[in-house]
Amino acid sequence: MKVIVDCHGADLGVPAAVEGALLALSGSPTLEVVLCGRREEIKACLDGKNYDSARLSIADAGEPVTNDDTPTVAVRRKKDSSMVRALTMLGEGGGDAVVSAGNTGALLVGVNILVKCVKGVKRATMASVVTSLKGTPTLIADMGANVDCKPEMLFAFAVMGSEYMRRALDVDSPKVALLSNGREKEKGNALNHAAYELLEKGTFDFIGNVEPTDLMTGEADVIVTDGFAGNMTIKAYEGMGKAMMSVIKEGIMSGGVKSKLGYLLLKDVLRQVKKKLSADEVGGAVFLGARGVVVKTHGASTAESYRKSVLNAEELAKRNIPKAMEEGMAKYEYSND
């Protein structure tokens, strides 16, 4: 399988992307890698490295997309950037998957316009697989790509999310839940009420509402939400972690050694929970519904994050996840228009 790596966009720059791609290459004999980015920078990173050159190529690119770029403008104007080139190549059949650490908004726009969506899907959704406290994977869609959703979109997230769990992660009969502000069917806003009605009609295992407090319990395997609520929930989790660290720091000011030990312990617990909440642990977030595999790795990605994401992308391409999404959606008349 041919994975195109967008080498720009991560905080650690081109070296992390290239090193991660090389690690992935040596980890999978079936993998072919296209390093997309400024040729000279990539070549400098490859210099002196040992790798199977028959399975590696470079696709030259110009000025990269940055996080300050407005998504639509970036995709329209920076046609020469590594992100736009990588997505265009995928859309034109020049590869099986793309891995990028770049601007999430631009990536979403690029996926929808350049890679396009499978039949029955109008807009791709960014899904994140987190690790529950039980150790099981939980897919959350949407995580912030689509902030304004219609009920039909949440239904499509449920269909694609459960197909993904089955086909990519071998979860036999994934439980699907709707993220709401209460367990009862009556809870939630107008969008949730309408989505609930649709979800009840799905052939997947819909278990009703779960609350933000249930995000990590592993009770549901797929949690659907509009991107605004999904993003707000994750950011609030982060906020609580920060608040607790702040309270214990203040305790150290007024307290003694006990607090200092507690600070270190709390820091470790926080690190563990953050790791579980991070999609990078399982190889990046995925754009479901696109006609090709597109994996988003974190902006703070290291070579190890790239390695995981590239191998994950190859595996998803081998399992033909885009096709699985199309087959899942074909069962329903709804379109997430």
Next chain:
Amino acid sequence: MKVIVDCHGADLGVPAAVEGALLALSGSPTLEVVLCGRREEIKACLDGKNYDSARLSIADAGEPVTNDDTPTVAVRRKKDSSMVRALTMLGEGGGDAVVSAGNTGALLVGVNILVKCVKGVKRATMASVVTSLKGTPTLIADMGANVDCKPEMLFAFAVMGSEYMRRALDVDSPKVALLSNGREKEKGNALNHAAYELLEKGTFDFIGNVEPTDLMTGEADVIVTDGFAGNMTIKAYEGMGKAMMSVIKEGIMSGGVKSKLGYLLLKDVLRQVKKKLSADEVGGAVFLGARGVVVKTHGASTAESYRKSVLNAEELAKRNIPKAMEEGMAKYEYSND
């Protein structure tokens, strides 16, 4: 000032409400209390207690509203309940404030229908005052009463929230922020974008977006949000606390004494943060925009919670907060219809 106490609806039942009211009575010489509920139960709680009987009366009531009741049905059918009687009494001028620990949804419906709203306000909002990590009060509106909002409603929350901070809590020039999933003006969903445009036109100090991570930093004095997002955020904070407790508990299973000490410490930190996030610390949540003072005390209220809430309600009535809300809204043409 005459404060009507809805004696039913709290987990600890009538005794906590009555004891709290008596504590408040002995704490404020200007306070008059009406205990609304089943006369015999209230009398049993008063038996043998020492109090100024000239400032205490009982308003008999029938079957109470429960948390299982559908809000509109409860208000329409249980006309004899302590909650409906208390709100009706307030609406008819038979008192200056109501304190209730009952069904939040029913309370909101009751406030809108029986107490009614001031001019310029179509629906009351439930505002919660939390304590920031700096120790300053932060008002959050809406906290879950109005799950579907129009931009004009969020604007009204901002107007009323800043008037409340000024008139009830003596904060001179409160900073107002919009809760969103990013700092930049472009972040947020369609509701937030439209609300942002309106908020920029207000005469209050609008500082832009804050994220769920900023909820407790004290950067904003008033945070406006629709009730769905507000409720989700608070529940996610709770979820992160639970997740961290769960991870450390698992650590104890596999670890030693250090983890156990850490567990106790984490528990204490969590308790401190929860206390800061609880509106009960400052005397309950308040329904802004109602024509009378209505304070919601927590379902788990103790006598001490009731004492604080009753004294808070009296103070808010003395400061004529409903009038302040009306005056605030009179400056604008928008109505939160």
